[in-house]
Amino acid sequence: MAKWFGAIIGYFLFRFPGAILGFFVGSLIDGMSGRGASILKDFGRAQVSPQDFELHLISLCSIIIKADGNVSQQELDYVRQYFLSTYGKEKANAIFRTFNEVIRKREVSAQRICSYLNQRTRYEVRLQLIHFLFGIAGADGVVSPAEVAKLRELSGYLRCSARDFESIKAMFFESADTAYTILEIERTATDEEVKKAYRTMAKKYHPDRVNSQDEAIKKGAEEKFKQVQKAYEQIQKERGI
Numbered sequence: 135m136a137k138w139f140g141a142i143i144g145y146f147l148f149r150f151p152g153a154i155l156g157f158f159v160g161s162l163i164d165g166m167s168g169r170g171a172s173i174l175k176d177f178g179r180a181q182v183s184p185q186d187f188e189l190h191l192i193s194l195c196s197i198i199i200k201a202d203g204n205v206s207q208q209e210l211d212y213v214r215q216y217f218l219s220t221y222g223k224e225k226a227n228a229i230f231r232t233f234n235e236v237i238r239k240r241e242v243s244a245q246r247i248c249s250y251l252n253q254r255t256r257y258e259v260r261l262q263l264i265h266f267l268f269g270i271a272g273a274d275g276v277v278s279p280a281e282v283a284k285l286r287e288l289s290g291y292l293r294c295s296a297r298d299f300e301s302i303k304a305m306f307f308e309s310a311d312t313a314y315t316i317l318e319i320e321r322t323a324t325d326e327e328v329k330k331a332y333r334t335m336a337k338k339y340h341p342d343r344v345n346s347q348d349e350a351i352k353k354g355a356e357e358k359f360k361q362v363q364k365a366y367e368q369i370q371k372e373r374g375i
Contacts, residue, residue, distance in 0.1 A: 145167065165321045190250060190358065192229065192233045192262075193244075193247055194244070194267060195233070195267070197242065198232065198271050198281060198284060198288075201271070201278075201280050201281045202280040205346075206274040208275070209270050209273045209274055212269065212270050212273035214226070216266075217230055217233075227254060244287065244288055245291050248288060248291035251292065252291075252293055255291075256289050257294075261294055261302065261339075263292065264285065264288065264289050265358055267285060267301060268303070268305070268306050271306075285299075285374040286299060300315055301318050301335075302358070303315075305361045313364075313366075313368040313369050314365075317332060317335055317362065318331060318342050325373060328366070328369055328373070328375070329375075332362070332366040335362045336359070336362055336366075339358045341355040
């Protein structure tokens with residue numbers, strides 16, 4: 135577990151930036167020795183395991199939690215529960231101590247983090263990451279305009295299309311056109327266009343396409359897929375399809 139040793143040493147020497155550097159140096163050592171998580175090739179990109187982008191993930195979480203200037207306990211609890219369910223109590227507590235340090239003192243470069251993820255993750259994974267971050271923003275019962283603006287900025291850095299962003303956003307805001315927005319079509323779409331859109335979205339957001347062991351990403355994919363099905367069923371009912 136050279137990556138964790140490297141992260142700890144780096145953190146004590148250079149705080150959070152050192153932890154990131156130590157983590158990735160350790161990952162390389164683990165990879166060469168055959169003990170660490172392997173780096174896979176998928177669609178021409180190196181795909182990192184959930185553990186390998188963990189430090190980047192907590193940085194993105196901190197950006198969203200601080201986006202509206204109010205660090206809410208509900209949002210902190212949402213993130214803590216994710217780490218507990220994914221890593222267990224002992225490791226989660228250690229990770230959350232670093233997370234608290236980021237929340238209180240550290241400014242992180244969203245653009246740099248997203249650039250790293252763009253090179254090493256599939257598009258479907260990045261969409262589910264946006265969905266997970268929306269979940270954090272909505273943990274206190276409302277996604278504020280400041281949080282939406284920050285999420286839109288992150289979505290752009292992660293090279294997610296505007297239509298896909300609006301589709302995910304629609305799952306957290308109820309309106310008369312929510313179902314249509316989720317399917318990325320207009321209310322004026324024909325029945326055949328609705329059916330085609332559903333088939334496209336169902337294929338696009340099927341959990342099997344995510345191909346990730348990270349719990350947040352997997353749950354986001356399952357939830358997104360359910361919302362696509364729900365949106366289609368609602369439109370079917372409205373139109374009598």
